[in-house]
Amino acid sequence: MRNLDIATLRSLQAVAEYGTVTRAADALNMTQSALSMQMKRLETQFQRPVLEKQGRGVVLSVFAQELLTESRKLVAQNDAILARFAGQQPSGRLRLGLTTDWMFVHVPKAVRHFREANPNIEVVISDGRTSVLRQLFRQGDLDLILTTEFDCPSGAQHLLKADLAWFGAVGGDAWTKRPLPLANSPSCAYFPKGLTALEAAGIKWEHVPGIGDCEANQVLTAADLGVNIYPRALPQPGLEVIDHGGSLPPLPATWLNIYITDGPAKAAAAEFAGFLRRAVCEVTAVAA
Template identity: 65%
Template sequence: MIRNLDIATIRSLQAVAEYGAVTRAAESLNMTQSALSMQMKRLDDTFGQPILLKQGRGVVLSDFATELLIEGRKLVALNDAILSRFAGVRPEGRLRVGLTSDWLFNKVAQAVRDFRQDNPRIELTINDARSRDLRAQMKRGEHDVILTTEFEAPPGAIHLAKADLAWFGAVAGHAWTERPLPLANSPSCAYYPIGVAALNKAGFDWQQIAGDGGTETWRVLAAADLGITILPRGITQTGLEVIDHGGALPPLPPTWLNVYVADTPARRLAADFTGYLRRAVCEVAAAAAA
């Protein structure tokens, strides 16, 4: 007997994965908790495998459900693509995303790509800016969701992870052994005062190297072994590597990776997108800790 999967149920499974709680997932889909729970029970019965596992006050997907969702997303995306092509369905909505410069790397780019593939009828716009600028832009109503790096976890922030900061220098470089220590960070960078405070506390003789421009300018200077810079671990930058200084340089505090979701009509989409970012950030954090 041929059985068919219900696409609405797969969408519900996707929502549970993103929110980590049946109640919140149901609210995002404008359905009752009991109705969504029944959908999950039907998936249990269909495959003879547990779909959800309790974890603290929330739930997580079982290993089987995680694999199922990978294929389920493709099914949902194909369904939406067919409707868009043959029924002339217009975009369902628009999501405006702001990402801090430090985290526009491969994993986050992949998260954006995955979201677009799974949500082909959503118009997605991306803006890159410093964290403080992103927060100001969100207050002005310019973003639906932003990813920031901050040295605090303020109210309203969704805390994805802590990321350890590290001193970065040119591959096989020697700038970090020079005195005064050449610092290749923009004075407007959020990491600059943190690095300066650490150096001053440790009694280091240091100097700001000459340079002018955006984030990439300072990274180029560091990659040229003209100075050292500060970045979160796990971020791969051509020509740069974490300096293996053996304690010769002062330790740096961790930074928070925060997401803020604005109270806009795109709030549900923004919360969904946050789930994609969370997976990307966790992968990077795990790689950095390895």
């Protein structure tokens, strides 16, 4: 009877997430040659190719992708048994900081898959504005942050490009009024970009009375009391992208960025980033 090696299956998962044997081996704290030998043993065991070259990196073969799906279940079950019967405590903690805009779009799938692959790592999630998340990250209070920015600062990794758009109430006409009633909070990263665009177009604006947090501003917009700025790819309940026919100025694109710690949780944070990239690719493909 042939048995599958859990450590080898973990290595297969790492290669899938990191895209290269070198980076996967580094994340697992093993040598590249040792990980390559594990992949060779899988190929020998199944008499099927596991890795295929693509550019400077490698990708899983069609067979390996099918194996990966089943192997995740086996690894997760292995870890669950150990946690239950060996009384194992969490082996680590991953502290995530997520920008509020994208909290419920790509993140849940990534968290779920990460927890399935790493049941002994405790995941702690915080949400907030990009400026706050970056400050907490600099202080060492977060291991990975997902931010919305208009460039790629040092230490950041681009994840997704998103176009901004003017949003209003479904069937509303607040966007036709002048001065234009704005429902974005001054602390919102999109607010100064919107003002720059409006001023360049010579359009006067004013703040909607009652501006508060993100949820309150969304309610004001849904009530057709003002307009708001959101990434076009993020549908908002009660709102729609305004079909203004050029009456409102174009807005710049924004970027979804990832920052990964150099601290003790670096390997776990990098692995989670891999799950997040895959979730983004899947959601984007469906939307297209």
